[in-house]
Amino acid sequence: MKSTQSAGLRTAVFLVAAAFAAGCADSAGDVAEAERDTQPDTMRVSYGEDADNYGILHLPDGDGPHPVVVMVHGGGWLEDHDLSYFEPLSRSLADDGVAVWNIEYRRVDGAGGWPVTLADADDATEALATSVQDAAGGRLDLDRVHLAGHSAGGHLAAWIAGRHTLPADAPGAQPQIRPQSATIMAGVFDLSLAATAGHDGFVRRLLDGMPEDHPDRYAIASPIEHLPVGLVVTAVHGMADQTVDPVQSRSYVETAQAAGDPAELHLLEGFGHGDFGNVDSPAWGAAKQIILDHVGP
Numbered sequence: 001m002k003s004t005q006s007a008g009l010r011t012a013v014f015l016v017a018a019a020f021a022a023g024c025a026d027s028a029g030d031v032a033e034a035e036r037d038t039q040p041d042t043m044r045v046s047y048g049e050d051a052d053n054y055g056i057l058h059l060p061d062g063d064g065p066h067p068v069v070v071m072v073h074g075g076g077w078l079e080d081h082d083l084s085y086f087e088p089l090s091r092s093l094a095d096d097g098v099a100v101w102n103i104e105y106r107r108v109d110g111a112g113g114w115p116v117t118l119a120d121a122d123d124a125t126e127a128l129a130t131s132v133q134d135a136a137g138g139r140l141d142l143d144r145v146h147l148a149g150h151s152a153g154g155h156l157a158a159w160i161a162g163r164h165t166l167p168a169d170a171p172g173a174q175p176q177i178r179p180q181s182a183t184i185m186a187g188v189f190d191l192s193l194a195a196t197a198g199h200d201g202f203v204r205r206l207l208d209g210m211p212e213d214h215p216d217r218y219a220i221a222s223p224i225e226h227l228p229v230g231l232v233v234t235a236v237h238g239m240a241d242q243t244v245d246p247v248q249s250r251s252y253v254e255t256a257q258a259a260g261d262p263a264e265l266h267l268l269e270g271f272g273h274g275d276f277g278n279v280d281s282p283a284w285g286a287a288k289q290i291i292l293d294h295v296g297p
Helices: 016-024 030-037 083-094 116-129 131-135 152-165 191-197 202-207 215-221 247-258 273-277 282-295
Strands: 002-006 009-014 042-046 054-058 066-072 099-103 140-150 181-185 232-238 264-268
Touching (some): 042 131, 066 116, 066 282, 083 099, 083 282, 116 131, 116 140, 116 152, 131 140, 140 152, 140 282, 152 181, 191 202, 191 215, 191 247, 202 215, 232 273, 232 282
Parallel strands (some): 009 264, 066 099, 140 181, 181 232, 232 264
Antiparallel strands (some): 002 009
16 A cells, blocks of 8 residues: 555555455355344345335344444435345355445435435434334444445435534434444435536436536535534545545545545545455455454454
């Protein structure tokens, strides 16, 4: 790893070999994955009435109380992508002694969009204090909740991290659950920038228009507008990402640090957007280690 300093921005640039070393230690075999599927400590829990208002809870061995990582999958906020690709990643964290709440939410082309998708992310997180804790038999440490998300899920995880700063009438305002950290993989932090400079219409579909059409929606939904958030947000981004420009992570961390937040930026040289969704990828290995470092012993 080599560290760089640029205009006060604390940045870690990981070389391929260094990231690979982190990832190798965290790879799990097919047999272990299959065994984990049958364990009674993996359960589906509903947090609302819609078919997509559920999550998969993974509990590690032991009586706890266990720290919790809320995992938020990506996929452009679209109905075609669900939490299934985050399951191997969630199991790998649970194998290291962390409870994991891998959440689903209503998405664009289904029943989601503004403000439903954001409200679901909030409701799923708040359910840690109710239905999820009940399912866990009281084994969750709700003072040690952490967030992790990828791509569009990185946006939602960063939004969850800052929702306590929102006005009282906004979705997600005045939360009970206050996460301690967030690890955002290839996330979208500035929705206005993504909508105007991006090569696709994902953000415009989520918020049903451009920033000039719905400035209030963009202000509420964009994590970069909520700073400071008062917790460690770590942005992890592949420098070869062709889907979400690494400038999203750079700009967020720079703005967060200027606002007084202890934000961190980790750039992974040679990795692209989808590498974070592969449990055997060094990119996930690096992100996982960051998550575990924040969770602590």
